[in-house]
Amino acid sequence: MSDFARQQSEFQRGILSGDDTVLAEILDSPKEKRETLYGVYRYAYGSRLIEAMRNEHELLHSYLGDEMFDEMGRAYVAANPSQHPNLRWFSHALPDFLRSTAPYSEHPELSELAALEKALNDAFDAKDGPVTSLADMSGFAPEIWNDLRFEAHPSAKRLDLLSNASAIWLALKNDETPPDAAALNEPSRLLIWRQDTTPMFRELSGEEAMMWDEATSGIPFGVLCSMLATYDDPDGAAARGAGYLHGWITSGVLSGVSAGD
Template sequence: MSDFARQQGEFQRGILAGDDSILAEILDSPREKRETLFGVYRYAYGSRLVEAMRNDHELLHLYLGDEMFDEMGHAYVKARPSEHPNLRWFSQGLPDFLKSAEPYRDHPALSDLAALEKALNDAFDATDAPVLELTDMASFAPEIWNDLIFRPHPSALRLDLATNASAIWLALKNDETPPDAEILQQPSRLLIWRQDTTPMFRELATEEAMMWDEAANGIPFGVLCEMLATYDDPDGAAARGAGYLHGWVTSGSLTAVSVGD
């Protein structure tokens, strides 16, 4: 290893792991000690990561304010060192961090808000794929509808939130005062997807959330309707299932349909 490569390695370890070996390679300036001089690089590295987190979580930043967000961001940088060269992926673990680390775990709306923003970012970056159209559905004869299997669009995903974070997100997005954070009696069941180029989300009723989850696992339409019959009026199960399906197709949440075995 060349001396320059060794110095580069020590410099990197000094920033990422707090290893002070590199200080032996640095001279004090007339005004500052070497620890202070190198500390500028350490702080700048962490601040750049926190800046990337601000970009990925604009509304969480707005909710917390500059000081609290930066404090949280530097705690995350310390707990979860960057392991990917692309900054886009650095804050992927933020919802789990906020759910488990003190003092943030005492405020579950923070992890939920981070999870919602993460899901919207993931929907935006998801792979492109064809969108299932109503005309595609018209090509199937009524007698084989029970065997139809639907494939979610790559951008579509489900997210359950324990708090009213979606209401907080909407208020912040609309420049309104957000409601007080609260834990819900029942989870807020969200469907997130990308419509054209815009990430979207909406809350699902318990029945529709169940149908989506099972449909995403490859359960055919006829079985889905049988499952809906256990939730409400059995005679209206097929109509409710068709209504949910119509909403998924028109919103662009599905990419394909096929006939099962």
């Protein structure tokens, strides 16, 4: 390694870790001490990362406000040095950070609001895939429907929330005053996906969430209907299963249907 490359490496390491060893190789300017000059780079580095976090989590930023968001951002930057050249991925660990780090962990809606925003961003960036249509379904004879298996669209993801973070998200999205944060009696079961070019989500009933989770793990339609029969009214299980399936297809959350293994 050349001496210049070594200095660059030490300069970068100092910015990332706070190590001031490289200051011994930096000269004061006529107007400022080297510590001040180096501090400008450190500040700019952190500020750029926090700016990227604001872009990725606009509604969390709106919920917290500038001061609290920036304070949280500085704590996140210190705990999670950037590991990827694309800033899009810098805040990928933010939900886990908020869930596990005080004082943010004392407010579960923060990590769940971040998780919802992350899931919507991921849905937008997800790879393209075929979208199953009602016309595709018409090609399967009724006698083989019990054997049909389903594949989720690459953008589709399930997310369970234990707070009213989705209601907070919707209020912020509509420029309304968000409701007070509250724990839920049972999870809010969300399905997140990209429809055309728009990321979106909707809440599923417990039964539909169960069917989606099992369907996208490879369970065939006939078995799914049997599971629905144990979940609620057995006489209407097949009709409910067909209704859920119809909704998935018209929403564009399936990428494939096949008969048999």
